[in-house]
Amino acid sequence: MHLEPQVFSLLLHLIRNRDRVVAKTELMDEVWGDRYVSDSALTSRIKTLRRAVGDDGNQQRIIATVHGVGYRFVAEVVEVGHEPVVGRAQHIRYCVSLDGVHVAYAVSGSGPPLVKAANWLTHLDLEWSSPIWAHWLDGLSRHRTLVRYDERGCGLSDWEVSDFSFDAWVNDLELVVNAAGLDRFPLLGVSQGGAVAIAYAVRHPERVSHLVLAGAYARGRLARARTEEEREEAELDLKLGRIGWRHDDPTFRQVFACQFLPDGTRELWDAFNDLQRATTSTENVVRFLDVFAHIDVSALAPHVRCPTLILHSRGDLRVPKAQAQELAALIPDSELRLLHSRNHVLTADEPAWQLFLSEVDRFLGDG
Known part of the structure; x- marks a missing residue:
């Protein structure tokens, strides 16, 4: 419901x-x-x-x-599932955009700030116990105050919105940062959140101290398609999303799970599918995928002025490493580090995850 x-x-x-x-x-x-x-x-x-x-x-x-x-x-409550992680807590709040959209954001951890731009189908509360994202939240909150949010159209933010555009997503990041009272901070962009982070960093160079891009790209699948075959593959994304969510058929969502986590277990795939299904509506899935496919920040990327670290899995099936190499060529003086993994979203038990955290710590220093 x-x-x-x-x-x-x-x-x-x-x-x-x-x-x-x-x-x-x-x-x-x-x-x-x-x-x-x-x-x-x-x-x-x-x-x-x-x-x-x-x-x-x-x-x-x-x-x-x-x-x-x-x-x-006052109803009876029975707790099931994983034991809570001692010391882990988050505070969820809301802010309102100029066009009246309620955007939910969460703050966890302590120390210098780190802002994470929203990415594919987040859910501030469900991620807290998800085997897909829980280790990300723990790892990124270890030494810092992590600020993240659900973009409009999914999670705890409003689902029914009229403006479903890339510019609106950048504006929402700006809204959350202002609501959290942050002046200057490092910014993390994962997947398409990397493009949002790039656009924000160019718009507000005085506020972004460091930029970390993980599994990111400058151009979406349709924006970078050059052949008829590439365009067909990009259009297939939209069709799979439309069919999979409309009929509540996990076999179609499984395609996304296998692309995001090719080396994941069946349990991880099921968790990924469950999270996707719970985060937004069928209509919004198609709208998300359409905007993702047309993203193009290739003209903005050369104007990034802050230190930038690009982390990417060598065998990423969802966003090929060529996209990371393109970003590294576009963003002046950026660092590129390729990780030994095929997963678009790094899992808790793979060595690449610990390397990811150590690279972020090295790059950001003590804040």
Whole structure:
């Protein structure tokens, strides 16, 4: 059941703090951040939440109202799955774009900042326990304050948006950075997030101290297609996305899993498929893939002025290493480091992952 991001955030916060009554002011701070909202806005979201979980204001079997104080989750809860990682915590907040889109961002770790531009189908909450991304969050938050976000159209950000463009994604990164109160910071771009990071770094050279590009590219598949065969392969991406999500057929999504994680286990592929399915709608998948295919920052890349590190898997099936070499040729004085892996998203148990982290630490220093 699809819930508005604010309603879902309310549910999560109430469940996580089910051992106590959660004050109205705390819920407002958690969901709306620094934005002023009235009590009626919170009451409306609670009413929507109760309806979604089969409760109402009379029965209050799941969410109880403590008059004059707040709300408490009172249904029985049984925890399953992995043990929580001690010391790991994140804070999710929202900011609002000029066109009214609610963009969710998360802050974790401590130390000097590191901002990660959004990439393919993120979900701030589900990634926290995902075998695909959990080690990324732990590794990048070890010595730094990691700021990341769900781009418009997926995850905990608004799904129903009118402006689904590359420029809108760059604007959303700008929005999140401002909301987080950051002045100058290193910026990480993974996959198509690399192009967003490049565009932001050129737009705001005074704010980006270092740029790290992982599995990134300057031109999307259709933008760089030169032959009819290459154009057919690029169009196939769109068709697979449209069919796979429309019919909820995992066999089509499996193609993406195999491209992103060719050396992954079946368990990792299933986890990747589950995460893809939970992060956005069928319509948005096709819109994402279409924009990705037409990305072209090749004219912007030569104007990057900050130190840049390019990390890329040698055998990457999703984004061939030639794209990393093109970036290295375009961005002045950039460093290129090829990693011994075939995975587009590095897994926790492969040696390339530890090398990735050590290269990032070396490049960024102590902040």
